[in-house]
Amino acid sequence: EIFDRAIEHTRRLSPATFDQWFGGVQFDDLTDGVLSLRVQNEFVLEWVRDNFLPTLTEKIRELTGWSIQVAWTLDSGLATPIAQRTEVAPVRPRPIAVRLVSPPISGPPSPRLEIVRRMPPPDEMNPKHTFANFVVGPSNQLAHAAAVAAAGGGGRRYNPLFICGGTGLGKTHLVHAIAHRVYEERPEARIIYVSAERFTNDFITAIQHHRMDEFRTKYRQSCDLLLVDDIQFLAGREQTQEEFFHTFNALHALDRQIVVTSDKYPQNLERMEERLVSRFSWGLVADIQVPELETRVAIVRNKAAQEGIALTDDVALYLGQMIRSNVRELEGTLIRLAAKSSLTGRPVDLAFARAEITATSPPRAQTVSVEDIQRAVCHHFHLRSTDLTSKDRHKSVAFARHVAMYLCKQRLKCSFPEIGRAFGNRDHTTVMSAVRKIEAQRDSDPQVRAHLEALEKKLAAEE
Ligand code: ADP
Numbered sequence: 001e002i003f004d005r006a007i008e009h010t011r012r013l014s015p016a017t018f019d020q021w022f023g024g025v026q027f028d029d030l031t032d033g034v035l036s037l038r039v040q041n042e043f044v045l046e047w048v049r050d051n052f053l054p055t056l057t058e059k060i061r062e063l064t065g066w067s068i069q070v071a072w073t074l075d076s077g078l079a080t081p082i083a084q085r086t087e088v089a090p091v092r093p094r095p096i097a098v099r100l101v102s103p104p105i106s107g108p109p110s111p112r113l114e115i116v117r118r119m120p121p122p123d124e125m126n127p128k129h130t131f132a133n134f135v136v137g138p139s140n141q142l143a144h145a146a147a148v149a150a151a152g153g154g155g156r157r158y159n160p161l162f163i164c165g166g167t168g169l170g171k172t173h174l175v176h177a178i179a180h181r182v183y184e185e186r187p188e189a190r191i192i193y194v195s196a197e198r199f200t201n202d203f204i205t206a207i208q209h210h211r212m213d214e215f216r217t218k219y220r221q222s223c224d225l226l227l228v229d230d231i232q233f234l235a236g237r238e239q240t241q242e243e244f245f246h247t248f249n250a251l252h253a254l255d256r257q258i259v260v261t262s263d264k265y266p267q268n269l270e271r272m273e274e275r276l277v278s279r280f281s282w283g284l285v286a287d288i289q290v291p292e293l294e295t296r297v298a299i300v301r302n303k304a305a306q307e308g309i310a311l312t313d314d315v316a317l318y319l320g321q322m323i324r325s326n327v328r329e330l331e332g333t334l335i336r337l338a339a340k341s342s343l344t345g346r347p348v349d350l351a352f353a354r355a356e357i358t359a360t361s362p363p364r365a366q367t368v369s370v371e372d373i374q375r376a377v378c379h380h381f382h383l384r385s386t387d388l389t390s391k392d393r394h395k396s397v398a399f400a401r402h403v404a405m406y407l408c409k410q411r412l413k414c415s416f417p418e419i420g421r422a423f424g425n426r427d428h429t430t431v432m433s434a435v436r437k438i439e440a441q442r443d444s445d446p447q448v449r450a451h452l453e454a455l456e457k458k459l460a461a462e463e
């Protein structure tokens with residue numbers, strides 16, 4: 001009945017062409033989100049697929065909430081469709097995967113060709129979010145390598161893969177890249193990409209319409225790869241968590257790859273069932289940090305090339321230096337610059353970038369640089385400007401250095417390796433322990449707190 005209603009709807013758009021072509025299509029079945037259609041030849045298949053299927057599947061989706069997949073069967077035993085008897089402009093055949101199915105012993109004598117349709121790509125995916133467009137640097141190396149492995153690209157595969165990191169750092173980009181890669185390489189794989197919000201809504205709809213069986217078949221059985229974005233959304237949603245728990249278990253038991261993203265580490269997820277939290281750490285937890293300067297510049301260059309924006313090295317570097325918080329903002333600024341440049345005819349040069357960024361940047365913390373912090377700290381502790389980057393291990397110098405590193409982390413959100421380089425090429429682990437040390441002292445030692453407050457005040461005045 002659903003199929004009939006969807007067909008009705010589709011036919012209304014162009015009845016004549018519809019009748020001509022759909023006459024050659026036989027409806028077999030519609031279960032679990034799979035629509036089985038039988039056609040007599042590839043011409044009909046292609047025409048119907050390219051001209052009617054989008055409308056048809058959209059309608060079915062509207063009626064049922066399913067993202068429909070289509071299984072085609074080529075069946076030469078069907079009556080000659082009308083289309084074959086009429087002169088129609090030939091459709092250029094597109095490559096499709098063809099699998100020969102040997103006929104069942106007692107079946108019809110003519111061998112049957114079954115066309116294995118590519119699964120439609122998962123919805124709501126950005127086509128630009130591919131591995132090719134992802135810039136790898138120390139901040140995201142692990143997450144990237146694990147994502148490639150999850151897509152079957154070699155390397156140890158972890159299940160689940162849990163990718164976490166702040167907003168705008170590339171989590172969604174990576175899961176889309178996994179889906180694109182798998183879709184390219186294993187067209188028959190059933191990929192589900194959902195935000196945790198969408199999963200929740202799907203679940204609620206399924207309950208309301210008594211369609212839990214369908215829901216479970218979709219997520220637990222008809223799924224080879226499950227990608228769930230922004231799992232933190234499940235916070236406090238106990239029933240959805242329970243359902244997801246069982247989904248997780250079912251897929252994991254079948255060794256189907258699960259990838260989850262989150263803005264927090266599993267153990268920091270709030271109002272999340274303990275058993276889920278512990279499962280999230282079963283495989284690999286890979287975090288993404290704020291990219292360091294080199295990576296930020298590379299991302300700007302990459303994005304500019306992608307968008308056909310002519311960008312000089314100094315502008316790329318300037319943007320990378322100025323916008324440190326996240327990649328989304330970096331890209332947004334670049335696009336805005338390019339748009340303004342094409343409107344005004346002014347080239348995207350350094351002067352233009354400067355003017356634009358100072359005019360529009362509200363983030364106060366971003367106008368202070370690493371150098372500003374170093375200068376303020378030296379001044380505050382009466383040190384020479386080179387002391388902070390020197391090898392001097394004298395206690396007072398080391399303390400000032402640690403404070404400066406802490407401020408770079410706190411205020412500028414610089415990455416540890418980045419700070420290390422700015423402080424005489426120190427190792428990122430050294431920086432990390434310095435920052436931790438100051439954090440601990442800040443909470444326990446009033447004198448340290450007084451230094452920090454004085455410095456904060458000084459830096460705020462500079463902005
Ligand atoms: P998140 O999901 O972590 O909030 P997104 O994946 O949506 O972040 O990334 C925000 C934007 O930044 C996207 O346009 C994405 O393509 C881009 N981006 C993030 N990291 C990278 C990277 N390493 N290389 C290229 N683009 C990136």
Ligand code: MG
Nearest residue numbers: 171172173229
């Ligand atoms: Mg995201």
